[in-house]
Structure formats: C-alpha cells, structure tokens
Amino acid sequence: MKYLFTFLIAISSISIVTAQDYTDYIGAGHSEGITVISSSEEVGSEAFKTIDGAGMNSRLFETGRFLSQATMGADLDLINIVKNMDYGVWIDQQITEPVTYLQSEVEDIWEEYLDTLDSRGYEDPQDAFGPAMPELTSAWWHNNMVASDLIRQKVAFALSEMFVISSNSDLGGEAIAMAHYYDKLLEGAFGNYKDILSEVSLHAAMGYYLSHFNNPKAVPEENLHPDENYAREIMQLFSIGLYELNNDGTHQLNNDGNSIPTYDNADIKEMAKIFTGLGPGGINENVWWTDEPYFGLGTFGIDWTVPMAMYEDFHEPGIKIILKNDTIPANQLGLDDIDEAINVLFNHQNVPPFISYRLIQRLVKSNPTPNYVERIANVFIDNGNGVRGDMAAIIKAILLDEEARNGEYMFEQHSSRLREPLVRHMQITKGLEIVEEPGGRYWHNFDYDNSLKQQILFAPTVFNFFLPNHQPVGDIANSGMVSPEFKIHDTSSSINYFNAAYRWTRDWGELINSGRYFYNSDLVNDDGSIGGWDMYGFGETYIDYEAYTDLADTPELLINELDKVLTHGQLSDEVRQSLRDNLPNISWDGYEYGWERERVRTAIYLITVSPDFAVIR
Known part of the structure; x- marks a missing residue:
C-alpha cells in the first residue's frame, strides 16, 4: 500500500489531515498546525482547463456542477441529458414532476417486514414495534435513489435542515409522523413559503418536538403559563431571525452602530399565547376508550397525519401584541390568531433575505455575497407576478443566478461549500455506475449519526447539525467567512469518513x-x-468496477471519467498528479480480481477522500 501512503502525504498540504482521538472541532485546540482551506490554492487544473473551455467538455462539467447544486447527485447519463438543455427549461420540467412521497414508502417497507415475520412463523407480527428509524432511513435512501423529482428532493432535504424536527428524540419511534412531516416539506419545495410556515406550525410532529402540542392557556393562580419554545423558534429559526436585516441580508444598525434585535422576551410571551390550545386532530387505531380526539390525549393515541386541532377552551383569550406593534385582536378563533401571526411574520421585511440566505447556503455556497442575497430576496418579495414567497421562483432564481452559474465566481475565495456527509455519500452512490441489490429496493443502515455526525431527520437539536453562521477557528474565521458543515467535521468524523469511503470501495464493502x-x-x-x-x-x-476497468490501462482516461461525476471538472493539479504517479504502481496480478479493478477502486477512493470532492465550488 505504498502508493496509498504516498498519496495521503502528497495531499496533506491541501487537505485536512487528522490522526488524534479527540472529538473537538478542528481548530478548537487539538489541531495546531492544520490549515483548513477549500482546496488547492491554485485556481484550477492547469493541464486540462476543464471549466474555462480548453481541453475537456466545459459544458459537461458545468452541468455536473449545476446538478450537484440542484440534486442529491447525478450520473453521467443525466449530466449528458441536461447539458444539451437550457437549465431553466429543465428546472421548469422538474417543477412539474409528481412528488415521490416518503410516508407511502415507509408504509410499504413496514408491510414487507410484517409479511416476512408472518412467513417465518413469528407468533404475532402485529405486535412488532414500528415503523421506526430503520424504515424511515431506508425509505429516504430508496426514494432518493429512484425519484424523478430530483430538485424537489434536494430542496426538501434543505428545508428539513431549516424546519428541524428530529428522530433523535421521542419521535424516534414514530416513522409515520416523521415521514408525513417530510412529505409536507416535499410539497412545499415548490409551493409558497407562507404555506410551509403554516403546515409546519400545525403539524403534530413539530408540535410535539417544540412542545406547543397540548399547550394550554395561562392559569396564573396555578403558576401555569404557555410554553414559549415554539414561539421563540418560529421567529428565530423559521422566519425573521435575531436581528433586523437589510434586503441584502446585512444587519441594520442603530445610531451606536449595533445590530437591532427583531424581538424581545415580551414578544416571545405574546407569541406563546397565540400557540395555545392546539391538540390532537385525530385518533389512531390504538385508541379504544374514545371515538373523538380531545385536548390532553397523548401521542400514543393520535393520528400524526392530521393537523393539530384548536381547542378553544384551552386557547389564550384577549389581545396579543407581537413584534412590538402588530395587534392580534381579541375574541376571534384560535386558528385565526395563528393565521394572523403567521401573516405578520411572513410579511416581515426580514423574511426574504433571511430565508434566501439559508437556501443559497444549502444549495450553492456557504458565503453568498450581499448582492446574491438581495437578488433572491427580490424574487421572494415578487415572483414577477405579484406573488410573495413563491418557492418555485425562488429556487429557480438561486440555481440560475450569476454567482451560481458564472464560472468566474468559482475562483473567488467565498465561492465554495463543504459537502455534508449525506450529500457526499449520495453523490458517490448516484454518480458512479452501480450493481443494484436483488429485491428491487435500496436499503441503508450505515451508522451515520455516530460515525459522521449526520443522519436524515436526526439532528441533535432544533438548531440542526450546524448553524448557518458557524465559523471554524482558523483561516475561515480569520477571513470573515462561515462554513456551517465544518461543525460536524471534527477529528473523529473526518477519520471515520476516510474509513467509510475505504469500505465503500472494497469488494467486501457495500455502498448501501x-x-x-x-x-x-x-x-x-x-x-x-x-x-x-x-x-x-x-x-x-456495490460500485460496478467493471464499468471502468477498460480505462484502467490509461490512468489519465480513468481520472478524467471519474472527474466528470465526482468533482465536476474541479480535480486539482495536485490530486491529478498524485493519481498519475501512484495508479501505475498497481500493475501486477496479485490482486484477487485483477490489477485493473484495483486501480479503479483506488482511484475512486482517493478522489472521494480528496478536498476536491469534499469541497464543491
């Protein structure tokens, strides 16, 4: 394995090399001497100039880069189809694709499980616990491997990291609740942002997660007051943020030069009154003692697929004054209170730049310029037809903006993003040729949450796996930039990713x-x-290595082919040269499946652990 160690040494100056057993984040005291940068300090691959038009097909690589932003991953067939189209036309086609729902897939997998128990003599399959996380993660992986609504799936994933609920809680055994909630994000991906805010606010899974489910009005004599959890997060995380913003996402400042808070504790208390009285909207088959849902019924008995209902006797009466000067009148129905409050938030000046910034981060780059944010915020304000919050228009504008599409921006320091672990793995699985498993379904149970600090719908808190403004100590923070995904890229998860990628590229190690x-x-x-x-x-x-062995005799051809689907023409000179130097060393037949196969596996492994794959520009 001399060639492997040579390569790792060769990339040490452009990668993140970790060998300690600490779980601290890089730059937090146990990474002295480690430099974290996006990739090579050179602007591109001198030998091939893949993006600027010389050498290889620049349109093909630009399309691969576009699809890495717009989808969870793309193979060469899809890249070749889209490269011959106008991107805007393809986006419009994607918007009309039918939704690939998660809940129905979870239910299908669960039924298969019960049928299996029955066929193998299990005494009472209906007593089995579930569906739970195994069915949820398997359904999500399967859908993302086969779905045709590619952009919708990517946007829903982004929204799931903004409107966070998590099975890393008591919801872990409620796969139907989680899947139904995710389906609402899938529907909202091309809907209206106000509708997302409403659907999320009334979903029982969110109500349970942020504790406004069965949240009663105040009873002062019993020192009982409305729970403030959701009231705080709907403002801080889901709509207006902590500080008043200009339309380009920069902070407004007071006369002393300080940022201006958007709300205070009094606003939280008033908002909390609005989200009282919500309880179960339906009951499930487990309930035998009542025919109707009622306030106080626990989650064991509820139908997660029905929005929470308003129980007026438990809703806080009277006037509510939110955001200091917006009055919600007394003596109206509780759901009307909620609708008015959501309308106030939705029309707040902060929402367009606040949400635009976060969507750009999840799809394109970690550090969008104020001009980029403002262009998207303007589309949020008006889609061209007088509609505010049109998600289809917003997503299209993000993906087609000059900062996303103009190759010149790629070489600017702020134009990059660390691919999070799930996205890296999905790009490998969807991008490469694969040998599919028998049975017609993709499954997944890799220990992501412990090994790589991420799993679908498994964030540790409502603040997601990482915050939008996270700055790892060192070069990124010193440059005034942010890199959210580095929050979960520590000495443990980075080594675990190397090990996972090695396993994925071995004959004994499956992708899914x-x-x-x-x-x-x-x-x-x-x-x-x-x-x-x-x-x-x-x-x-598994990876279909045989699809690439014809290229193994000429390492340059193999490198170029993998560059198309993994790094989108951004494979640096340093990594290319290391591959050129080391792949020819694999040239004897002592390998079980032959040296050609070993070259392919090694090339895939070394590219997928390189900074050029981890950081996308």
Whole structure:
C-alpha cells in the first residue's frame, strides 16, 4: 500500500489531515498546525482547463456542477441529458414532476417486514414495534435513489435542515409522523413559503418536538403559563431571525452602530399565547376508550397525519401584541390568531433575505455575497407576478443566478461549500455506475449519526447539525467567512469518513445495505441450535468496477471519467498528479480480481477522500 501512503502525504498540504482521538472541532485546540482551506490554492487544473473551455467538455462539467447544486447527485447519463438543455427549461420540467412521497414508502417497507415475520412463523407480527428509524432511513435512501423529482428532493432535504424536527428524540419511534412531516416539506419545495410556515406550525410532529402540542392557556393562580419554545423558534429559526436585516441580508444598525434585535422576551410571551390550545386532530387505531380526539390525549393515541386541532377552551383569550406593534385582536378563533401571526411574520421585511440566505447556503455556497442575497430576496418579495414567497421562483432564481452559474465566481475565495456527509455519500452512490441489490429496493443502515455526525431527520437539536453562521477557528474565521458543515467535521468524523469511503470501495464493502433484525424462534443456526436473530430486507449495492476497468490501462482516461461525476471538472493539479504517479504502481496480478479493478477502486477512493470532492465550488 505504498502508493496509498504516498498519496495521503502528497495531499496533506491541501487537505485536512487528522490522526488524534479527540472529538473537538478542528481548530478548537487539538489541531495546531492544520490549515483548513477549500482546496488547492491554485485556481484550477492547469493541464486540462476543464471549466474555462480548453481541453475537456466545459459544458459537461458545468452541468455536473449545476446538478450537484440542484440534486442529491447525478450520473453521467443525466449530466449528458441536461447539458444539451437550457437549465431553466429543465428546472421548469422538474417543477412539474409528481412528488415521490416518503410516508407511502415507509408504509410499504413496514408491510414487507410484517409479511416476512408472518412467513417465518413469528407468533404475532402485529405486535412488532414500528415503523421506526430503520424504515424511515431506508425509505429516504430508496426514494432518493429512484425519484424523478430530483430538485424537489434536494430542496426538501434543505428545508428539513431549516424546519428541524428530529428522530433523535421521542419521535424516534414514530416513522409515520416523521415521514408525513417530510412529505409536507416535499410539497412545499415548490409551493409558497407562507404555506410551509403554516403546515409546519400545525403539524403534530413539530408540535410535539417544540412542545406547543397540548399547550394550554395561562392559569396564573396555578403558576401555569404557555410554553414559549415554539414561539421563540418560529421567529428565530423559521422566519425573521435575531436581528433586523437589510434586503441584502446585512444587519441594520442603530445610531451606536449595533445590530437591532427583531424581538424581545415580551414578544416571545405574546407569541406563546397565540400557540395555545392546539391538540390532537385525530385518533389512531390504538385508541379504544374514545371515538373523538380531545385536548390532553397523548401521542400514543393520535393520528400524526392530521393537523393539530384548536381547542378553544384551552386557547389564550384577549389581545396579543407581537413584534412590538402588530395587534392580534381579541375574541376571534384560535386558528385565526395563528393565521394572523403567521401573516405578520411572513410579511416581515426580514423574511426574504433571511430565508434566501439559508437556501443559497444549502444549495450553492456557504458565503453568498450581499448582492446574491438581495437578488433572491427580490424574487421572494415578487415572483414577477405579484406573488410573495413563491418557492418555485425562488429556487429557480438561486440555481440560475450569476454567482451560481458564472464560472468566474468559482475562483473567488467565498465561492465554495463543504459537502455534508449525506450529500457526499449520495453523490458517490448516484454518480458512479452501480450493481443494484436483488429485491428491487435500496436499503441503508450505515451508522451515520455516530460515525459522521449526520443522519436524515436526526439532528441533535432544533438548531440542526450546524448553524448557518458557524465559523471554524482558523483561516475561515480569520477571513470573515462561515462554513456551517465544518461543525460536524471534527477529528473523529473526518477519520471515520476516510474509513467509510475505504469500505465503500472494497469488494467486501457495500455502498448501501440494510436489513431489520428480529428474533426468529425457528431459525436453524450453523451449530444446529434453534432460534436466533434473523434479518429481512437484506440487499446490497456495490460500485460496478467493471464499468471502468477498460480505462484502467490509461490512468489519465480513468481520472478524467471519474472527474466528470465526482468533482465536476474541479480535480486539482495536485490530486491529478498524485493519481498519475501512484495508479501505475498497481500493475501486477496479485490482486484477487485483477490489477485493473484495483486501480479503479483506488482511484475512486482517493478522489472521494480528496478536498476536491469534499469541497464543491
């Protein structure tokens, strides 16, 4: 493995090299001497000039870059289709694609599980616990591998990191609740932002997660007051943020040069009154003691797919004054209070730049310029037809903006983004040729949450896996920039990613696999004993190395082919030269499947652990 160590040494000056067992974030005291930058300090690959038009097909690489922003991953077939189209036309086609829903897939997987239990003699399959996280993550992976509504899936993923609920809570056993909530984000991806805000506010999963489900009005004599959790987060995280903004996302300043808060504790208390009285909107089949939902019914008995209902007797009466001067009148229905409050938030001047900035971060770049933010904020304000909050128009504007599409911006210091672990893995899986598992379904159970600090709908808090303004100590912070994803890129997760990528590129290591374990009393073990843990739904997906072995004899061709789908023409001279130097060393037949296959595996591995793959421009 001399060639491997040579390569890792070669990229040490442009990558993040970690070998300590600390879990502190890079730059937090255990990374002295480590320089974190986006990639090579050179502006591009001198030998091939893939983006500026010389050498390889610049349109193909630009399309790969476009699809890396617009989708969860793209293979060469899709890149070739889209490169011959106007991007705006393709986006319009995507907007009309039918929604690939998550809940129905979770239910299908769960039914398969119960059928498996029944077929293997399990005494009472209906007593099985679930559906839960295994079904949720498997359904999400399957949908993202087969869905045709590619942009919608990417935007819903982005929204799930903005309107956070998490199965890293008591919702972990409620896959239907989580999936139905995610489906609302899928619908909202091309809907209206106000509708997203309303749907989220009334969803029982959010109500349970941020504790405005069964949240009663004040009873002062019992020292009982409305829960303020959701009231705070709907302002801080979902709409207006902490400080008054200009339309370009910069802070407004008072006469002393300080940022101006958007709300205070009094506003939180008033907003909390509005979100009282919400309770279960429906009951499920577990409820035998009542035919109707009622305020105070616990989550065991509720139908998660029905919006929370308003129970007027538990709703705070009287006038509510929010954001200092907007009055919600007394003596109206509780749902009318909520609708008016959401309308006030939706029409606040902060919302267009606040939301535009976050969507740009999730799709294109971590540090959009104020001009970029303002251009998108203007589309948020008016889609051209007098409509505010049109998500389809907003997403299209983000993806087609000059800062997203003009290659000249790529070489500016602020024009990059660290791909988060889920997105990196999905790009590998969707971008490369693969051998699909038997059974017609993709599964996944990789231990992301512990190893790479991320799993779908599994954020540690309502603040997501990372904050939009996170600045890792060092060069990024010193440059006045942010890099949210570096929050979960520490000495532990970075090494674990290297190990995961190595496993994905070995013959014994699959890209995707899964299966749910259950105790099978009829299982015959190897030693002849009866009873033990069995698995259903087992399937594996591997990289199809044979699709690339014809290129292995000429490393340059192999490198170029992988550059198309993994790094979109951004493979640096340093990484290219290291590959050129080391791949020819793999040239003998001592490998189990031949040296050609070993060259392919090694090239894929070394590119996927390179900074050129991790950081997209």
